[in-house]
Each structure stands twice: as structure tokens, then as C-alpha cells.
Amino acid sequence: MALASRYPDVEIPDLSVPEFVLAGGASRPDSPALVDGLTGDSISHGQLATYVDRVAAALAARGLRKGDVVAVLCPNTMWYPVVFHGIARAGCVMSPINSLYTAHEVAFQLKDSGAKVLITVSPFLDRALEAVEQSPVDEVVVMDGAEGHASLLDLISSDAPSVEVDIDPATDLVTLPYSSGTTGLPKGVMLTHRNLVANVSQSRPLVELHEGDERIIAVLPFFHIYGLTVLMNQGLQWGGTVVTLPRFDLEQFLRTIQDQEITRAFVAPPIVLALAKHPMVDQFDLSSLRSITSGAAPLDEALAQAAQDRLRKGAADGVVVAQGYGMTELSPVSHTTPDATRLPEGATSVPKGSVGLALPNTECRLVDPSTGEDAAPGERGELWVRGPQVMKGYLNNEKATRETLDDEGWLHTGDVAIVDENGCYTVVDRVKELIKYKGYQVAPAELEAVLVNNPAIADAAVIGVKDADSGEELPKAFVVRAPGAEISEQEVMDYAAERLAPHKKIRAVEFIEQVPKSAAGKILRKDLKARA
Structure with missing residues (x-):
């Protein structure tokens, strides 16, 4: 039996990702869109739109065409969104590569994705070139510059004509992250413009936005779909400010929250653990925080409560520590904990340990893995999800696609969940081997x-x-x-x-x-x- 979201459906704009995301800051061109958390350097919403246009033009001038894959091997930087949206604006597909990958792993993704260009940074250049020896590409661009390679400055200063690409949001890919799915070797997850636009649109009703005052800390990597959609694209589409950090260092993280007056943090459980237990936390003023949402792995109920209790000391309103659920194949969010003012009618709270409620436009099923039948009310079952955020499929891997995505559009997550009478889901186990x-x-x-x-x-x-x-x-x-x-x-x-x-x-x-x-x-x- 399909379980509908407690929220009414929302309209999904028929736009490309750059059109949709960059429109969020169009009315605030001089406000900061991106800030380097270490240096304080910034890019305004107006500058972001201009730089994206130039990167797209430069890529087109290099011969890249709609559907071509551009791989990006780069840590978080305020220039990452410029590169991503420039690639997308050119009609190309960005394939983000894990910054920790070895040359062999990078080469696998270059070959499997069919990447024509690799964009990286100078500290990663040796590894990138070693990978390119194994799986050649047409060009390696080094964002911060290196002899013999084009830089990002070369791209954004291009005088090539702007490009207008006919993009069908429902079918054209925008990104190709790699995931192991429910099992096996990494596979390219085909995500369309509509997938990413839908996921930001679906999440919006669950958030109480403070217009012009949302400041999101981006320490989770943009190469992970969680960072790409929830931190980067969602924050920019809100017209907010995304503050980037290249890696997690607790002192830098805390200082950035304090100095940049961060309002929202989207993190993973190890960061919540540090916030709950590390003595350094008491040295910083974190009172600007309104919410901390954990994802990417299960968050222990007691740990979430401990972090929330600690951070609420001395705060006027207090931060809420909660969690959501998703996977790369879901662009990535299917469930999350809403802000208190955005709970559906009849619901008073979301219990700690729960991953929250299904997003609008999202249907769920809980299926008994042993029988394939729907689980009885109140019983555990494998979580199946259907909605506009569900991937198109795995690249060049029909077998794996069929094993995960059935003919009726249900994505079989491999996770076992239970749902209560208020529509709050809790993930309790995993069928999959990951x-x-x-x-x-x-x-x-x-x-x-x-x-x-x-x-x-x-x-x-x-x-x-x-x-x-x-x-x-x-x-x-x-x-x-x-x-x-x-x-x-x-x-x-x-x-x-x-x-x-x-x-x-x-x-x-x-x-x-x-x-x-x-x-x-x-x-x-x-x-x-x-x-x-």
C-alpha cells in the first residue's frame, strides 16, 4: 500500500538547475551568495550569475556540447558552485569525484563516465594526471592555476558568446555522482535537472525561511549529493549565503559558525558527536544557530538530544538537532524533520531518532523483505520510495537499475524502516550490505x-x-x-x-x-x- 506524504504536493518548476537555483538570488545581486570560511572572501549573487555564464561560454568554445561529461575533483571552495552551474548551463553533465579517491579510483570514474574534461586544483594535480594517464581526457583544467593548464580565471574571463542550450529538465542529465547503490561496485547515478529542482522544491515547505538571513555552513563535501543539493543548491536557491570550508576541522568549524553567524548546519553524525561532547565547543558563541540537521548515516537518539541540550544553554530560542534521510539515488532527500512551525496538521513534534516525514510529492511503501508483501501497520519493512526525486537509473547498467528501480517507479532503498501514526519514519536496519x-x-x-x-x-x-x-x-x-x-x-x-x-x-x-x-x-x- 502506498503511503502518501502528510504534505500536499508542490509544483515542480519546469526549469534547468541553473535557471532555478540562480533565480533565488536575482533580487539580491549585491548580497553574498558564497563566502570562503577561512579567508572571508565572497562572491555576490550577481557575480555568481555572471561567472556561471562565462564558464558555460568557455566550455562551449572548447567544443563541449550538450550531454558531454565534465568531471570535477575538488574540495569545497566558494568557486565549486561556479564550476557546477557553469557546466550545467552549458548543457553538460558534472560528475563529482570524491576528493579522497586514489588515482586508480579517479581513473575508474573518468573511464566509466566517459568524461571529456577533468577540472581539479593544484594540490590534487599529481593524482589527477596519474589518473588521466590510465583514462585519458581531452583537457585538465586546474582551477587555481598550474603551468600548461587552463585555470578557472581563464574560463571566467572568456569573451566567448553566451550559450543557450535547449534543455529538457525531465530527461537531460545534470550530474552523475557515483554510488554503490544497494550493493556492488560504484555506479554512475543519472540525475536529471528535474530531479534536483524537484528535491529543493519538495524540501521548501518544511523550512521556515528567514528571508535574506539564512547562512548555511558547507563543510560536508559538495562532491557528495547531500552537500551538492542540500547545502549548495538549496542554500543558493533560498537567496541565502553558503559559507564553505574545505574540510572538517572542529576549531575552524566552530569559529566559522561564530564569526559568520551561521543559522543552519547540515552535518553528519560525527560532527554531532563533537558538538555534544568536545570541550572546545564551550569556547565559541554558537547562538546564531537555529537548526542542525544530520544526514548521510543514522543519528543516535541520545546523541541528538545531548547535542541539542548542550547547545541550548544560554541561547534565547535554542537550536533544534534533528535528522533526515536519503540516498544518492533520491537526489538525495526523501524524508526530513521539518521546522517546528512547518509540522503537518495534527502533528506536534518529531521524535528524536526519527528521520522525519516524507517530503511532498513522495510516496512510500514498507515491504516485508521475506515475502515481498506490504508490511502490516506498525511493522517493519524495507522502505520503497517513489517521487520526482528518484533517479533516472544507473549509467550503462540496466541490471543494477532493474534491481533497484522497479517498473512502477519504486526505488528499493535496502533500508528497513517503521512509520508511526503521525507519519514519522524511523530507519531501524539495513537489508543491503553497504x-x-x-x-x-x-x-x-x-x-x-x-x-x-x-x-x-x-x-x-x-x-x-x-x-x-x-x-x-x-x-x-x-x-x-x-x-x-x-x-x-x-x-x-x-x-x-x-x-x-x-x-x-x-x-x-x-x-x-x-x-x-x-x-x-x-x-x-x-x-x-x-x-x-
Whole structure:
């Protein structure tokens, strides 16, 4: 049975992402759209629109055409939205690359996405060029400049004519982030202009905006769809100010909230943990904060309450710490906790631990994974979602698309949830095998593929195990040594670390005689979890 949102449907503008997002600041051209949280440098809404126009013109002058993929390997900077919207304005598709990826991982994404241009920054140039050797592109642009490469300044100072591209928001892609989905190796998630426009539009009724006064801190990476949609595009479409930080450093984060008078923070659970427990928090004035919304991984109920109680001390109104839910394939939000004044009729609050209510235009089902039938009222079931934020599919991977997105448009999330009488959803378990580490998706299959390439390893299986101290889910490898091999636990971890991004590192190793598998050859992870 389809469960409708408690909110009425909203109209989804038939616009491209740049048209929709940049319109938010059109009436405030001199107000800051973007601020560098470290230097205080800023870009106004008017400047942003001009720079976007120039980047699009420069890309078109270089021969890029509608549908061409431009990959971006870059940490958060106030120039990231200029690049993203310039690519989108040119009708091209931006494929964001995780800043922590190794050259091998970057090369995989370049090849799989068919990227024609790679835009990066000078600290990443060596890694970028190593990746391009493995998977060539037509050009490497270095935003902050490097000898032999065009810079962002070259793009925004282009005198090429402005471009007008005929974009069909419903079918044309705007971004191609990579996700492991419900299982397996990373796949390109095809998100259209309409997907991203819809997700910002759907979220708007749940937010009590303070016009011209919203200041969002952007420390979660823009290469993650959470950062791209919720922090960057949503903040700009509100006509607000997005304050960027290149990485999470607690002191920088707290100082930026204080000095920039941040009103909203969209974060992940490790940041909430720091806000709840770190003594440094008491050294800063965080009273400007009105809301902290956590996503990307489950937030413990007690932790959310502890952070909220601490931050409310001395504050006039007090900050609310809550959470939402989504995934890359949902652009990314399907559920979130509304501001107190935006609760639907009859609802008085959203309990801590809940991911909130379904967004407008969003239908849900809770399906018993063992029977495929709808779960009984009050019972757990796999969460299925249908709405305009659901992806178009996985790039060049019909099999994976069919496994995740059915013929009726339901996206099978792989997460098990329960819904209460007020329409508040709580995610309680996962059907899928993905490991969530610090908000990142870690696919066991990818780690296993790396490990079995070691001649000293005959077989391997990876699962997530909960760390008692941090509460994080850590990748643990069960390894079968090759005959005669004497590889140690540390050598296994070092071998993986050399070939994987830091968040994918193996954190624990156990040697076993045989990896438990079904008759079909599927790893029996439940058996491994039972002994972990």
C-alpha cells in the first residue's frame, strides 16, 4: 500500500538547475551568495550569475556540447558552485569525484563516465594526471592555476558568446555522482535537472525561511549529493549565503559558525558527536544557530538530544538537532524533520531518532523483505520510495537499475524502516550490505576485489562491525591465506590502504579457513556478523 506524504504536493518548476537555483538570488545581486570560511572572501549573487555564464561560454568554445561529461575533483571552495552551474548551463553533465579517491579510483570514474574534461586544483594535480594517464581526457583544467593548464580565471574571463542550450529538465542529465547503490561496485547515478529542482522544491515547505538571513555552513563535501543539493543548491536557491570550508576541522568549524553567524548546519553524525561532547565547543558563541540537521548515516537518539541540550544553554530560542534521510539515488532527500512551525496538521513534534516525514510529492511503501508483501501497520519493512526525486537509473547498467528501480517507479532503498501514526519514519536496519563509515558508502565488494588481488590472499569477505567507542561502522576483513602464505593482519591493512581512499581502509582483520558462501556462491555475511 502506498503511503502518501502528510504534505500536499508542490509544483515542480519546469526549469534547468541553473535557471532555478540562480533565480533565488536575482533580487539580491549585491548580497553574498558564497563566502570562503577561512579567508572571508565572497562572491555576490550577481557575480555568481555572471561567472556561471562565462564558464558555460568557455566550455562551449572548447567544443563541449550538450550531454558531454565534465568531471570535477575538488574540495569545497566558494568557486565549486561556479564550476557546477557553469557546466550545467552549458548543457553538460558534472560528475563529482570524491576528493579522497586514489588515482586508480579517479581513473575508474573518468573511464566509466566517459568524461571529456577533468577540472581539479593544484594540490590534487599529481593524482589527477596519474589518473588521466590510465583514462585519458581531452583537457585538465586546474582551477587555481598550474603551468600548461587552463585555470578557472581563464574560463571566467572568456569573451566567448553566451550559450543557450535547449534543455529538457525531465530527461537531460545534470550530474552523475557515483554510488554503490544497494550493493556492488560504484555506479554512475543519472540525475536529471528535474530531479534536483524537484528535491529543493519538495524540501521548501518544511523550512521556515528567514528571508535574506539564512547562512548555511558547507563543510560536508559538495562532491557528495547531500552537500551538492542540500547545502549548495538549496542554500543558493533560498537567496541565502553558503559559507564553505574545505574540510572538517572542529576549531575552524566552530569559529566559522561564530564569526559568520551561521543559522543552519547540515552535518553528519560525527560532527554531532563533537558538538555534544568536545570541550572546545564551550569556547565559541554558537547562538546564531537555529537548526542542525544530520544526514548521510543514522543519528543516535541520545546523541541528538545531548547535542541539542548542550547547545541550548544560554541561547534565547535554542537550536533544534534533528535528522533526515536519503540516498544518492533520491537526489538525495526523501524524508526530513521539518521546522517546528512547518509540522503537518495534527502533528506536534518529531521524535528524536526519527528521520522525519516524507517530503511532498513522495510516496512510500514498507515491504516485508521475506515475502515481498506490504508490511502490516506498525511493522517493519524495507522502505520503497517513489517521487520526482528518484533517479533516472544507473549509467550503462540496466541490471543494477532493474534491481533497484522497479517498473512502477519504486526505488528499493535496502533500508528497513517503521512509520508511526503521525507519519514519522524511523530507519531501524539495513537489508543491503553497504558499510556506512563517517557518512560515506563503502561497498564490501570493492574492498574484497582489492584484497583478492594480493597473491598471499586466497579469498576474502568484508563486513561492517560497530566500534564500541565511536559508534561508527568499521570495515572488517575476513581473510583466507593462500597456501604457504604468512601475510599478517597489518600487511593486509597496509595493502588495502595503498589502493583505497582513507574512508575505505580495512580497520580490522580476522583470518579464517573458508569464507562462508551459499550454494550460488553468495557470501553469507550474516554468518560472519555472528562471529565478528
